[in-house]
């Protein structure tokens with residue numbers, strides 16, 4: 001195992017105002033291995049990798065690439081050292097095609113022959129099992145597809161050290177499995193791969209080694225033989241009880257219908273029918289889980305209900321009132337909370353501070369006095385939310401883009417839940433959260449449910465769906481392929497409905 | 510596109526915390542740099558930079574007249590800068606300030622000429638209203654295709670400047686020409702009641718008060734009102750604005766009209782406070798200079814007061830230089846380089862720029 005290391009990071013230290021994000025961290029990477037970084041939200045994982053990719057300068061410590069000491073003055077130096085990173089929030093150009101994004105910045109001459117490039121990208125994609133249409137514009141792709149573009153971009157540049165920041169946060173279990181088997185293949189060609197993750201089982205399934213971070217410190221680096229979920233959890237959070245999930249909160253029987261969709265249709269960005277004839281309802285105090293492989297209409301479903309997308313046929317009722325094609329602000333005003341798929345840039349405004357983000361939904365009602373904003377109220381609400389939802393931030397007047405991925409998400413969830421909505425549309429609410437945070441989000445969702453909120457939970461995590469939902473609808477190519485009651489749902493049935501065109505009458509209840 | 514990023518030997522990296530010291534020192538340093546940069550051109554064209562700068566300096570600060578004129582010139586820059594900043598905040602690039610100034614001035618003139626002799630309390634508010642409405646309408650024309658069809662407003666607002674300027678040319682050469690004006694392209698002089706009051710016996714007029722009040726109101730408006738909040742959100746992220754239920758189409762129209770109305774008011778203030786009639790070319794490009802004024806003030810209404818005075822001074826200094834037979838285009842060049850360096854300096858406060866010290870393979874420039 002001790003041949004030349006691909007990468008060695010020694011005593012890396014990074015300080016941000018008010019926080020020590022990395023505290024003398026040591027980290028190594030062998031050729032051919034998958035080395036995972038595990039840690040709670042805000043433990044410093046992204047920071048460490050951002051140092052490796054030259055985005056941040058460390059305050060202390062050294063980096064050796066293949067034994068040679070290297071100083072990164074900029075991301076470009078890091079790319080030159082054949083390091084490539086897929087960030088937690090993607091950095092692609094929306095109006096360019098997938099192929100253009102992949103080759104962007106690599107060609108030394110102007111001879112960018114479109115066909116050649118598309119061919120090359122297509123082959124590269126095929127070879128690595130990362131299917132994506134080279135011609136599609138980025139804004140037309142789902143988050144999962146965008147991720148494939150990001151990875152292809154790195155391969156195209158010949159990256160030898162691949163860093164993926166929470167790659168499976170945006171994938172379904174099936175897609176994750178594919179990704180890891182592809183990563184294993186890629187590693188075989190003497191690449192080293194670093195994967196940041198929250199999911200303990202992924203470490204066990206796919207990692208060769210794992211380094212666990214807690215509050216900026218490296219707790220341990222473990223070899224495969226020492227892997228165990230309990231041990232990881234203890235290292236991550238310093239306590240063991242995180243798996244005890246308060247499963248069956250006693251329920252009121254679900255009440256009246258809050259949300260009702262009848263034969264709803266909607267188009268996607270390309271003008272193609274992406275919701276075909278969707279019908280279901282959600283009752284008061286009920287969680288309706290929507291399972292399905294990403295890109296089968298999840299985003300469109302959430303947007304159509306919240307008024308952000310036109311419903312081309314069919315109708316939507318909220319508490320008996322027809323809200324089909326009402327404006328988003330009218331629907332907002334009817335107590336509908338929405339946690340969108342795209343958090344930074346839609347759910348939150350990255351450049352503004354936390355108070356301005358807290359006001360985003362309620363600025364017209366809760367946080368206003370006539371035509372004026374009521375900062376005082378927003379300020380106290382912000383304090384409440386930070387406390388209640390345990391959001392850590394260094395500088396309250398700084399832009400929220402400086403929050404860690406997990407804290408960003410908690411902030412958004414907190415805002416949408418704090419108004420006790422009648423309906424909450426939550427799209428991938430636990431994406432990117434660590435175990436502890438997931439548990440707290442789940443508890444919050446269940447609490448919301450006991451408060452009588454109807455919840456539409458769109459998720460790619462089948463365990464989450466099974467755990468929380470009262471009923472489960474499975475989306476497949478824009479239709480609800482079947483609706484299962486909690487008691488007769490299991491992973492297999494759902495998985496079947498997720499991937500197969502038609503279901504038997506037995507499954508369809 | 511791909512190529513530039515590979516050849517330019519610098520890299521730009523986001524800085525995390527711009528220190529307060531740099532945010533004062535950097536603009537100052539940038540101004541000095543732009544003066545040095547200007548001197549290169551002066552030297553190339555055979556002029557003595559020291560002489561030019563001292564002429565400019567004494568032109569502005571050397572006499573009461575210079576200081577007063579600086580303030581006089583800064584009034585339209587302040588007003589128009591404020592007007593444009595509203596639109597810029599929302600990423601609407603209203604380049605049409607100049608045309609809106611002209612239209613506002615024409616509408617105010619129409620009131621002044623037709624209601625000549627009416628008392629000031631009636632005439633001045635009416636003129637302001639007319640100026641604002643005309644400027645607003647002039648901005649509404651490009652706003653509608655922008656809001657509904659996404660037609661680029663930079664082009665349309667710019668084109669409308671020419672229409673407005675030639676339209677005023679037509680008016681003062683034709684129907685509105687002063688019969689007793691010895692055939693000059695000017696209207697007759699406004700009656701006294703159509704003049705904005707002045708301070709003492711200087712040329713500084715009530716426009717300065719309007720400008721300062723407007724700046725304060727605007728600052729308050731952007732920070733404290735729901736409408737201002739919407740402008741800030743839309744300017745930052747249209748997706749988030751849509752998600753929050755904001756009506757972006759309507760806001761584009763309202764904000765463009767507001768922006769145009771303030772520019773129209775600028776035209777009224779200029780004809781009523783200084784020119785006292787309409788004449789062709791009465792604005793030496795205030796609507797364009799105001800673009801620089803607004804950006805240099807980082808779209809902050811209170812900062813725009815300062816940048817307006819700075820550019821008022823540059824204008825006056827420019828006149829002083831002109832007296833020495835140095836072409837005024839030199840001063841225009843200075844304005845441009847000021848914008849370049851100060852905005853460049855701002856990038857410095859927010860990003861860290863590093864020079865790559867690898868030996869380049871000596872390829873040609875650009």
Ligand SMILES: Nc1ncnc2c1ncn2[C@@H]1O[C@H](COP(=O)(O)OP(=O)(O)OP(=O)(O)O)[C@@H](O)[C@H]1O
Nearest residue numbers: 016021041042043044045046047402403404405406
């Ligand atoms: N640019 C920055 N300026 C100030 N503080 C920062 C900055 N980037 C990160 N931080 C802070 O440093 C800490 C570590 O953040 P980091 O993003 O590395 O966490 P993480 O382990 O990736 O968490 P997550 O799983 O939530 O993404 C957090 O408290 C975060 O708020």
Ligand SMILES: [Mg+2]
Nearest residue numbers: 046088404405
């Ligand atoms: Mg992170």
